Amino acid sequence: MKKLYLLLLASVLSFSPEQLQAQTAPPKTFSVAYQNAPLKQALTELEQKFGVKIFYREEWLTGKTVTLNLKNATLPEALQATLAGSEYVFMQYDAANVVVMPALLEKTSEGNIAAVRIRKDDIAPKVEIIGGPRIAPRNQKLTLKGVVKDGKHNEPAIGATVQVEKLGIGTVTDINGNYELKLVPGKHEVSISAVGLETQKRTIQLNGSGTLNAELLDIAFNLSEVQIEAERKNNNVAGVQMGVNRLSIKEIKKMPALLGEVDVVKTLQLLPGVTSVGEAAVGYNVRGGNADQNLILLDQVPVFNPMHLFGFFSVFNPDVVQDLTFYRGAIPAQFGGRLSSILDVKQKEGSYEKVQGSGGIGIVSGRLAVEGPVLHKKGSFLLAGRSSYSDWIFKKLPKASLRDDQASFYDGTIKFSALLSEQTKVMASGYRSHDSFGFSADTIYSSSTTNGSVSINHIFSDKFILNATAFTGDYAMNIDFNAPGNEAQYASGIKQQGFKTDLLVRQGRQKINVGGAATYYNFEQGSLVPLSEASNINADVLPLERALESALYLNDEIELNSVFSFTVGLRYSFYQNYGNGAVLNYQSGKPKNELTVVDTAYYGKNEVVQRYRGAEPRFALKYALNEKSSVKAGYSRTRQYMHVISNTLTISPVDIWKTSNSHIKPQIGDQVSLGYFRNLKQNTIETSAEIYYKQIKDQLDFKEGADLFLNHQLETALIAANGEAYGLELMVNKKGGLLTGWASYAYSRSWLKTNSSFAEEQINEGRKYPTSYDKPHNLNLVLNYQLTRRLSASANFTYSTGRPFTASTAFYVIEGNVVPYYADRNQYRIPDYHRLDLSLTFLTNLRKNKKWEGNWNLAVYNVYARNNAYSVFYRHKYGSQPRVFQLAVIGTAIPSISYNFKF
């Protein structure tokens, strides 16, 4: 039970130990016998006999029976016996309340079962005995006095009403919050209320004169939930992992967002070690890694493009996301395939209890999610969708030339889950997102992601848990050219079909994950096809590339003792690139170009062209200095077999995913990291300091001016470079209290160096150069303050060094055209970036048992309207000097309002 922590929020604190002792004594023991009786019935009887309230989720007990024979059992014994043989355990929350929960929840840190929630209202009222054990004579007037305080500010509540409604007796508190009331002995229900504070009803057994103090809480305190978290509260210090962040969607929703669109990916960029090349950039860079080195999993299925409209909003619907886990340090062996980070986004399961929903209306999009039980509460569904109405926005634009433009997106999620038995759960989910935009009616860009998965979760025992997932995914990019005479469609994409399985074994102090994964990829590298007979465009299709990526892994987390724990993991990955036609061979010892082609080899459809394989060891160690602080170290090697081919700073519509093949080697990353972790104030403040050093082998860069579009000899345009990155990350995270949030600072550098000896395959003559995302100083502040129960305010501040860019140091004139001349790559920096965002969230309805819960969110992005440079470029206007300009994507403060609701 020690692993279980309760997040007791505000109101629950009113149950003090004195009150518990004062309770009327329930029977100490109980005898009963059941023969295949419903489990629920047994628990109900225990509730009655022992005078306690037992909390559980209905669907856990449905269809379950119990056979047992109890003789003079105490409450714990009775509960233990009743729940033995089920996968549930209990926890005595206090003398009057017991919580039943899945054993899994207690033990795993993955927490894949929704947390148990108990509303304060449900907790059984207790009778407080005042004035000693012996009751006074019936007609004696007794005095009940006490102090009423405002619980939040710990100040006297002046003018609060204290009354016994049944007797019509009442009084108000004085300037010090004191009151005094004359009452007859006996049982009374005292209600204490004050303006703006929540009314408290207390049941007392008045035996003699005595004291009843009360602390009243703000009405809007919507925190009256007891939440049992799957994660250890001191995980920051006690866990082995480092470089990990978990964020719940609740935290993310509080943050100010651009145009009110809650954005998972933008939130990620506020964590230390995560940067991006600028506003509205697709993807992000983690610890000096390229944007294609991040694995993004949405319910276990890789997502290739996390952004809508190429950079403005993320594709994750905030109503559906449950939480996200982000690994940027030593990645556990369960994950692989990308070098720099893993973003594991979990979507929630539908409710097993009742039909409910949520949604929102913002400036850019509207969304709706509905969930509820199916199969007699043994299953659940979730349907969610989000769609932009931005075409409408274009029509409102001041520039009429833009009114022909279009930009729209939608995404949708469908999810079913069913409990096949007590131990087996099956889930099926589907996801689709789509974007479409056009600069003119002539050229329309669209992209879509279509993913589906089926997974099964089986608990053999609390020692063996199996997870298996089969998935399919399709990421497609299209460009439609509609100009008369040139009708054509360009398409590229990547398809994947995969399977993965994981077995969790608990053995003493060890937690072992063993499993494997295999994914078959189809890389559509680009095709241009005429759309009509009359089109003058010739078909040009790059051959499909195919590959199989597979891996086996073993990860063992060992808690040696309270001081030492460590994780050893090994992932072994295999990669096979299959043939589909011609493969060019180049002269060895020469740079690859059109002139050095020696011959062409032909491979059949399933013939292996190239194989790669390799071990990926992972290691993590924790040494506890004391209960509150620890030192951790980690090492990980990762291999990446697929690459985004891009010569732009951020992912653009014509970029493609490319497989490793005979010419393109896999990328290999090695990272070592060391950290110091310390928690303060009962684990409510977490602090950490981490340093890391990382090497990357064979990251792809491209030759100057290379044309990557429909290039049949793409390898001749690419250059392999080795990378190096290092940094320091400091973070303070305050998790409890009225003020929550974090502050982080990171110093980080990242470099690349081409390793070819040929001048044409070198960048900056083979010297190391900073990457486009090398931003040494990064400071982030994320704050949320609960002003009143209804109102909370949030602020984000972010500062980072300007990214490097290739500056033009001179210009020249050719045939009257002024042309910038570029010196070495990435030798100059754009101005520093900083921005403040603010938001206010206002709850509209605070009544209990509300059917509809709404909130308004007002946000201002870029409050002080800074013109943050996005890029620096050169332009020459006739008759003036050629000049350097900077472009700011967002040059002003962007206010927004959105309304969100739950029902």
Added chain:
Amino acid sequence: MRFKYKNLFLVLALSWLSSCIKPYDLEVEEQEKLLVVNGMITDEPGPYTVNLTTTFKYGSYFSDISPSVQQATVTITDETGFSVKLAEKYPGVYQTDSSAIRGRVGGRYTLRVNLRDGKQYVSETEELRSAPPIGRLYARLKPVVMVNERNDQVTVNYVSILVDTKDPGNERNFYRWTMNNTYEVTTQPGNFMGVDRNGRPVPAPKDCCHQCWISEKNTVGNVLSDLQFNGNALIAREITNIPFKPQYFQNKHFVEVRQLAISEGAYNFWKTLDDQIAGTGSVQEPAPANAVSNIKNEANEQEQVLGYFSAAGASKKSFFIQPFDFGVYAGSFVFPDDCRLINGATTKRPSFW
């Protein structure tokens, strides 16, 4: 077919979020001046010109002394070993004698430049290929809807100059188009207003001149490879857009388009140049790159040389746009002054007018 994606994001950004472009002061290190060579030989009659200049520093465009490279020895040699020397006609502008050499289809030409300080540069050999004829050269009115400062929707008309051609299917072809246009302007020098001693405007009619011709050159790269339409017709290739305004279209307007068959190297050079010139600063744009020159210092291949020497076949077509060709009249040009004050204007009637 050109990909406009690089503009798209800028536009998205502009339209949604009021993006902002402003000048930026960039401190750059002092850099040595690099040699810029630019020249072309075609199968049209000479003279052929080669320009030798150097790079400029930012902020020095008007103040710096002329960056022309003078007193160099410049020669063009063909595959037979025949060679002509170009004479320096103006500072940094070297020309062949018009009768000394004429480019031939199939000829292979090399440029040599020897500077006064002894540095020797040589171009790669360029083969002159024949240019397919321009099938049709025509103009079309292109309305573009905009909103003025008062937020009224207005339609601004442009005249698109378009070319149709037929691509030969047997080889890779690389096209470049250049354009010359000449138009006649009529102004009102008799309505000129001067100012008296007190600064008040007073009529001060001028006698001359009300009729001028203005010639302009459009020399942006404007290149295309036949990769996507090899052997097919190329329809409505846009050469340029001229605002449909009285200055340009009050009288007739002459357009001459030259279609050049360039080499792949020249195509890459101009394409990169185009991208650099059209830069909008979007991160979706290809990273900046220098257009790859085909000229190098023989003794020091590391030396960065800029510019390109091309050999290209050329075909030409020209036509007049009459003021009422589009059914609407652009209007009368109001300019109460001597027309020679307009940039590039001359009173000399062109021979073809």
